[in-house]
Amino acid sequence: MSADRCRVQVQQAAFNPGQLQDLLPPSGAVVTFTGNVRDLSAAGSVHALQLEHYPGMTERSLQAIASEATARWSLRAAHILHRVGRIEAGEAIVWVGVCADHRGEAFAACEFIMDALKTRAPFWKKEHGAQDARWVEARDSDISRAERWQLTRTGDAGTGPCR
Amino acid sequence: MSADRCRVQVQQAAFNPGQLQDLLPPSGAVVTFTGNVRDLSAAGSVHALQLEHYPGMTERSLQAIASEATARWSLRAAHILHRVGRIEAGEAIVWVGVCADHRGEAFAACEFIMDALKTRAPFWKKEHGAQDARWVEARDSDISRAERWQLTRTGDAGTGPCR
């Protein structure tokens, strides 16, 4: 059960969020998050993103985040899929699906996973606009969102039931 | 845009959550909640639920909840689908999909909608077990979850942009 409960995947291919939800185990409450590439950023119009990652460390980091989520909340599943390579505007870049018996735990765990992923998982975005390309800067708001979870921290990366 | 932003539906037919997500408008952050019928409750095993509603008032109540969500948070869409009639264990009973530019707003609005729905929308569940059927009692935890949102209330049902 452990291996199936936390599932993480890093891939180049596009994916359909609805089809990923169909793969989750039966449970009373399912919360999903899908992040799509927006066609506009603070720096201007965006045609596509180029996503760089650190093969090996990225997967390990996502696994640790999913594992920490299952240690902190009572979950039936925590799945993470993140694309790398070139991703066109409008396409999905990340998907998180969390299953639990109770909706409060599913909501909290899904939001925690996204906040942790944004600050701890080695991915880097380069925006491709009409003329130029530029690296995306990390956002302070992501750091402060992630810090919220430290206040009630009950588990630690690496000690969860999925490791 | 208004009409499309808040969409609520009450139906007898089964539905696929993934297909509903495909109908949401393009946006940076999408959070969905799916509630499925569990095969076990506090009162015993559950073969199916019979969902009763108040035609007219139920739809109006869901519309008011979606509208309040769009008044409180900056959302591109808030869709709610709820089944009525007989629903077998394992089947989806409710689905909420929320789209926003920022994930924090999508998470908050989706959770708010579920908490409001659980305490304000006229639906009543009857559990069918192996031998008997019994009405499900309202849960205090649902009431306290819903009350959290009053603390930071900024909009009111009926004043949202979707009415």
Place this chain on the structure above:
Amino acid sequence: MLTVRFFARLREQLACEVLEIPCAPGLGTVAALRSALASRGPVWQQALEDQNLLMAVNHSLAEPATPLAAGDEVAFFPPVTGG
């Protein structure tokens, strides 16, 4: 006339889904209507004295003091359990 609807467990207890009641001077509020219904007999009295019952007028949640007028649809029902 007032239309009065009952739902879920309450509907079963009363063995009644919908009533048509002529407007009368003593039925000016939801609370007054509720008292009048409770006087129909022991089953009605017991079912309607449940403090957790919710009330709606014309598809909006109502208070005991909510006024009633001819043509209104009033509903009584247990706490909701959807989702």
Place this chain on the structure above:
Amino acid sequence: MLTVRFFARLREQLACEVLEIPCAPGLGTVAALRSALASRGPVWQQALEDQNLLMAVNHSLAEPATPLAAGDEVAFFPPVTGG
């Protein structure tokens, strides 16, 4: 030997993706390795003095004092921006 990797903007600034560096007495910690790399020239010095850079050893986030041993893979990279 130590394997040293650079990612994203840092990789472009240095025009370097991976280095193989012989272990040496002066390279016992991540901070020592970082100093040694910075001494390679002005471009390296400027890129590596960025206080926001993150460091990893063998695929785990590391501190300046994290010790290094032969065979370790060390990485330097800007704050992450996935999701």
